[in-house]
Amino acid sequence: MAKRRRIRHRLGRLSPGGVLALAILVALSVLILIPIVFTFLYSFFPKGEIEAYLKTRGSYDTTKWLDVLYAPAVFSLRQYYKIFIEDPTYLRLLCNSALYAGAILLGQALVIPLTAYALSRFTFRGRDTIFFCILILMILPFQVTMAPSVMMLRWLGLMDTVWAVILPMCFSPFYIFLLRQFMVSIPNELLEAGMVDGVGAVRGFVHVILPVCKPILGAAAALSFADCWNMVEQPLVYLANRQDLRPLSVMFNQISTEGADVAFAGSALYILPTLLIYLYFQEDIVAGIQLSELK
Amino acid sequence: MFHRKKIVWLLLLPGLAGLLAFYVVPFFGGIYFSLMDGTFANEFVGLANYKRVWQNPMFQLGLKNTWELSLLCAPVIWLLAFLLAGMLKTLRHRATPFRNILLLPYLMPSSAMLLIWTLMFDYGGVVNRMVTAMGFERVLWLEEDALRFPIVLLYIWKNVGFSVVLFASALSAVHPSLYEYASLEGAGWWTQSFRITLPQILPTAFLVFVLAWVNAFKIFKEAYFIGGDYPSTQIYTLQHFMNNKFAKLEYQDVTAAAYMFAVGVMVLFALMYMSKAVRSPSE
Numbered sequence: 001m002a003k004r005r006r007i008r009h010r011l012g013r014l015s016p017g018g019v020l021a022l023a024i025l026v027a028l029s030v031l032i033l034i035p036i037v038f039t040f041l042y043s044f045f046p047k048g049e050i051e052a053y054l055k056t057r058g059s060y061d062t063t064k065w066l067d068v069l070y071a072p073a074v075f076s077l078r079q080y081y082k083i084f085i086e087d088p089t090y091l092r093l094l095c096n097s098a099l100y101a102g103a104i105l106l107g108q109a110l111v112i113p114l115t116a117y118a119l120s121r122f123t124f125r126g127r128d129t130i131f132f133c134i135l136i137l138m139i140l141p142f143q144v145t146m147a148p149s150v151m152m153l154r155w156l157g158l159m160d161t162v163w164a165v166i167l168p169m170c171f172s173p174f175y176i177f178l179l180r181q182f183m184v185s186i187p188n189e190l191l192e193a194g195m196v197d198g199v200g201a202v203r204g205f206v207h208v209i210l211p212v213c214k215p216i217l218g219a220a221a222a223l224s225f226a227d228c229w230n231m232v233e234q235p236l237v238y239l240a241n242r243q244d245l246r247p248l249s250v251m252f253n254q255i256s257t258e259g260a261d262v263a264f265a266g267s268a269l270y271i272l273p274t275l276l277i278y279l280y281f282q283e284d285i286v287a288g289i290q291l292s293e294l295k
Numbered sequence: 296m297f298h299r300k301k302i303v304w305l306l307l308l309p310g311l312a313g314l315l316a317f318y319v320v321p322f323f324g325g326i327y328f329s330l331m332d333g334t335f336a337n338e339f340v341g342l343a344n345y346k347r348v349w350q351n352p353m354f355q356l357g358l359k360n361t362w363e364l365s366l367l368c369a370p371v372i373w374l375l376a377f378l379l380a381g382m383l384k385t386l387r388h389r390a391t392p393f394r395n396i397l398l399l400p401y402l403m404p405s406s407a408m409l410l411i412w413t414l415m416f417d418y419g420g421v422v423n424r425m426v427t428a429m430g431f432e433r434v435l436w437l438e439e440d441a442l443r444f445p446i447v448l449l450y451i452w453k454n455v456g457f458s459v460v461l462f463a464s465a466l467s468a469v470h471p472s473l474y475e476y477a478s479l480e481g482a483g484w485w486t487q488s489f490r491i492t493l494p495q496i497l498p499t500a501f502l503v504f505v506l507a508w509v510n511a512f513k514i515f516k517e518a519y520f521i522g523g524d525y526p527s528t529q530i531y532t533l534q535h536f537m538n539n540k541f542a543k544l545e546y547q548d549v550t551a552a553a554y555m556f557a558v559g560v561m562v563l564f565a566l567m568y569m570s571k572a573v574r575s576p577s578e
């Protein structure tokens with residue numbers, strides 16, 4: 001009895017509009033999750049079953065109300081076995097993706113916090129100009145920056161090498177902006193307290209700024225990882241003649257023809273890292289996105 | 296805050312060098328490049344490249360589609376995010392799980408969604424079931440004309456969460472007393488949202504629109520997954536044009552196309568910025 005009253009009490013605190021909003025958001029959340037859930041579900045279907053199902057998709061079966069498969073007749077892990085052991089095509093592309101993400105994150109970790117630190121905790125001539133340029137670069141569409149940077153990469157002899165994809169991403173203006181926004185808001189007292197102890201600019205960065213920045217660094221790393229994991233334009237253009245160097249994100253629509261079961265299992269494997277990263281970092285990511293408001 | 300320390304240039308060096316090398320210098324160098332004829336003689340041809348690209352029907356098609364798709368996605372995402380953020384606010388502390396679910400697709404690679412998406416939109420798929428349930432004719436979603444719908448939807452599915460989060464943080468800063476007063480005056484939810492909330496968060500609203508719009512140029516990704524290198528004319532974007540020009544090594548054309556596009560983007564930015572300044576002179 002007491003429990004039921006408590007539940008009614010909780011619902012009672014919502015206005016009628018709130019109940020409506022709750023209903024809409026619940027429905028929408030289900031809709032948003034459906035593609036992800038079904039990708040994982042279909043990755044456990046045996047080859048015969050999923051391909052027979054896909055063959056029926058072109059026709060419209062009016063005898064059924066909703067023609068959707070919910071559970072496999074036989075639960076299968078054959079396609080995962082194929083990906084990991086038998087035919088390493090997917091696995092190799094997945095490794096490519098992981099290597100790109102790793103290299104880019106490493107490069108960003110070396111460059112971006114330092115740049116953001118210099119732009120946020122120092123006053124020097126030209127600082128505002130540099131920051132303004134970074135803002136402009138941030139909002140320029142990729143189509144605009146791509147063409148000129150290809151000229152540069154060609155001149156440097158980097159086209160069709162992994163560096164063409166990695167190097168420009170290491171200096172991504174958005175993440176410089178994001179970290180700068182966070183560092184600006186760190187109270188000066190924190191640094192000054194360190195200064196009394198005779199901490200210089202570099203040690204202040206390592207011992208004061210970096211520990212305080214932990215949440216935003218996590219958020220930036222997670223967002224940047226998702227960027228790398230999903231990049232398409234860069235490898236398409238910069239690796240035009242080197243299909244073997246391309247990450248999985250670009251190759252999806254070319255290899256998904258070889259078997260629906262493997263394609264679904266590959267998709268599920270591809271989603272998994274970002275899903276785990278999101279579950280771990282979600283609060284930091286939300287806080288990080290909120291920082292991209294210009295203050 | 297450190298003043299005039301020489302060390303700052305040392306700290307800035309790697310970042311600045313990279314930005315200059317891969318973004319700033321190429322951007323200006325490309326202007327010179329786009330004015331040359333690109334042959335061995337490398338003669339100055341003025342705006343001839345621009346003229347040729349401008350008259351290319353595929354460029355016109357790509358440019359038109361890119362504008363249309365981005366100006367379709369951005370307002371939809373903007374409005375949807377605003378309404379959803381408002382809904383999240385009415386739920387107060389219960390909103391967190393919903394907000395997190397809304398943001399989840401933002402990190403999902405859309406390439407991995409391709410399979411399930413085509414499944415949903417094929418002729419016997421779930422979407423057509425819904426369409427017939429509502430009493431309409433079935434649609435061939437993955438053919439020529441209707442193709443835009445699944446692509447735009449995939450894009451919105453993926454990107455709306457980002458804008459929701461931005462809006463939600465701005466909404467939480469609006470003073471509650473404003474709503475109490477409005478409720479006393481008998482203003483409904485709709486009036487409150489668009490007459491009180493929106494003017495209060497105008498800078499954020501502007502930012503969300505700009506970001507949504509700039510990001511919408513990346514809809515090429517979704518179009519590429521569903522349509523490939525040479526998709527139907529409905530979803531042939533500027534990026535397709537540039538990629539195909541790259542493949543033919545016609546670099547002059549690519550740079551010329553990029554700068555014409557940049558001019559268009561900049562003009563629209565300026566217009567939006569000015570209209571914002573005009574609308575809120577008090578700020």
